[in-house]
Amino acid sequence: MAEHGVAEKLPPDGRSMTPSLPNVPIAQSPVDKFREFLDIKKLKCTEERLRIVRYIFEAHQHFDVDQLLESMREKKIPASRPTVYRTLNLLVDAGLLRRLTFGETTAYEHAYGYPRHEHLFCERCGGVIEFVSEELDRLLQSISREHRFRPISRKLVVQGVCEKCSKPTADRRKLDLI
Amino acid sequence: MAEHGVAEKLPPDGRSMTPSLPNVPIAQSPVDKFREFLDIKKLKCTEERLRIVRYIFEAHQHFDVDQLLESMREKKIPASRPTVYRTLNLLVDAGLLRRLTFGETTAYEHAYGYPRHEHLFCERCGGVIEFVSEELDRLLQSISREHRFRPISRKLVVQGVCEKCSKPTADRRKLDLI
DNA sequence: CTACGTGCAAATGATTTGCAAAGAT
DNA sequence: ATCTTTGCAAATCATTTGCACGTAG
Numbered sequence: 001m002a003e004h005g006v007a008e009k010l011p012p013d014g015r016s017m018t019p020s021l022p023n024v025p026i027a028q029s030p031v032d033k034f035r036e037f038l039d040i041k042k043l044k045c046t047e048e049r050l051r052i053v054r055y056i057f058e059a060h061q062h063f064d065v066d067q068l069l070e071s072m073r074e075k076k077i078p079a080s081r082p083t084v085y086r087t088l089n090l091l092v093d094a095g096l097l098r099r100l101t102f103g104e105t106t107a108y109e110h111a112y113g114y115p116r117h118e119h120l121f122c123e124r125c126g127g128v129i130e131f132v133s134e135e136l137d138r139l140l141q142s143i144s145r146e147h148r149f150r151p152i153s154r155k156l157v158v159q160g161v162c163e164k165c166s167k168p169t170a171d172r173r174k175l176d177l178i
Numbered sequence: 179m180a181e182h183g184v185a186e187k188l189p190p191d192g193r194s195m196t197p198s199l200p201n202v203p204i205a206q207s208p209v210d211k212f213r214e215f216l217d218i219k220k221l222k223c224t225e226e227r228l229r230i231v232r233y234i235f236e237a238h239q240h241f242d243v244d245q246l247l248e249s250m251r252e253k254k255i256p257a258s259r260p261t262v263y264r265t266l267n268l269l270v271d272a273g274l275l276r277r278l279t280f281g282e283t284t285a286y287e288h289a290y291g292y293p294r295h296e297h298l299f300c301e302r303c304g305g306v307i308e309f310v311s312e313e314l315d316r317l318l319q320s321i322s323r324e325h326r327f328r329p330i331s332r333k334l335v336v337q338g339v340c341e342k343c344s345k346p347t348a349d350r351r352k353l354d355l356i
Numbered sequence: 357c358t359a360c361g362t363g364c365a366a367a368t369g370a371t372t373t374g375c376a377a378a379g380a381t
Numbered sequence: 382a383t384c385t386t387t388g389c390a391a392a393t394c395a396t397t398t399g400c401a402c403g404t405a406g
Contacts (some may be wrong), residue, residue: 047379082371106370106371
């Protein structure tokens with residue numbers, strides 16, 4: 001009664017947390033960039049905000065709000081849920097994070113210090129494979145031009161099944177027939 | 179205090195309701211296809227469900243739940259909100275509709291009798307331009323193959339500004355600086 | 357008949373917000 | 382000193398669900 005395709009949660013297997021692309025050289029640290037943003041917007045640079053930003057840019061790649069809250073709690077870094085939401089919105093506005101939607105979950109990933117890329121999302125295990133394609137870039141540029149459309153950003157998620165999940169295994173769950 | 183990019187609602191200017199691609203030849207009517215689906219799933223073919231399906235496939239292209247409810251109410255076609263939600267889910271499961279996400283809104287479009295295509299979404303006016311690209315298809319196929327990923331479907335939305343909205347007008351709203 | 361579908365009102369779940377207290381410039 | 386941010390609890394919004402009644406097969 002509640003399937004409507006697609007995995008419900010990001011998997012806890014660490015897969016979605018692992019960056020797969022080389023970092024990109026950056027002039028300022030994410031924290032400095034965020035400071036700059038707060039400054040321009042006349043917002044205050046508080047300890048709570050910095051804690052969250054520092055934590056996010058320490059290691060995570062893809063995460064959702066609950067994963068972030070839980071892992072911060074584990075590490076005894078205090079942060080309330082509303083402040084996390086508020087800060088994530090600031091970080092998206094600041095261009096430091098990108099908000100993603102895989103299946104049902106809202107996830108976040110680094111948008112700064114990490115190359116622009118697209119996602120192959122496995123509907124079976126919830127895993128994400130990242131890829132970069134200049135050809136895709138050129139193609140979308142040219143299509144946009146044909147329509148006199150000025151592209152700013154894009155969201156591309158190819159949904160399907162990854163290698164691991166398409167290999168039949170002994171213990172694989174029975175597929176939902178139909 | 180509540181902007182975070184992007185238009186909030188599909189515009190009422192009829193733009194997003196207009197199909198821009200030629201229809202595709204189909205063997206059965208959407209209603210028949212839905213009947214078949216209900217039959218396979220051992221679900222009942224009720225008057226309410228048929229009303230909704232008929233109405234949706236009569237003309238709409240892109241719509242959200244509220245638009246659908248309101249326009250059905252205008253035409254005196256009875257349908258309760260829960261039943262509309264339930265039926266939309268069935269139609270998505272049946273492959274007759276595709277669920278889309280533009281900005282904040284969840285929209286639906288015909289997936290049957292209408293070619294597969296991608297979207298250019300104007301963040302200013304909320305308008306949608308549809309396009310088809312075989313080259314994109316080939317490219318994503320080949321990228322998937324490289325990653326031993328079996329693609330099933332995809333979501334691509336290029337966000338940007340359409341021709342009309344990028345032309346400066348007398349009465350254009352002031353842009354949010356920053 | 358009998359099980360499934362319907363509409364209502366109420367529940368849900370993710371995200372946001374009002375407010376009093378705490379903090380930054 | 383002043384105005385923003387915080388955390389809490391409560392509000393919100395879209396969507397889903399429990400239930401008593403209606404209806405398709």
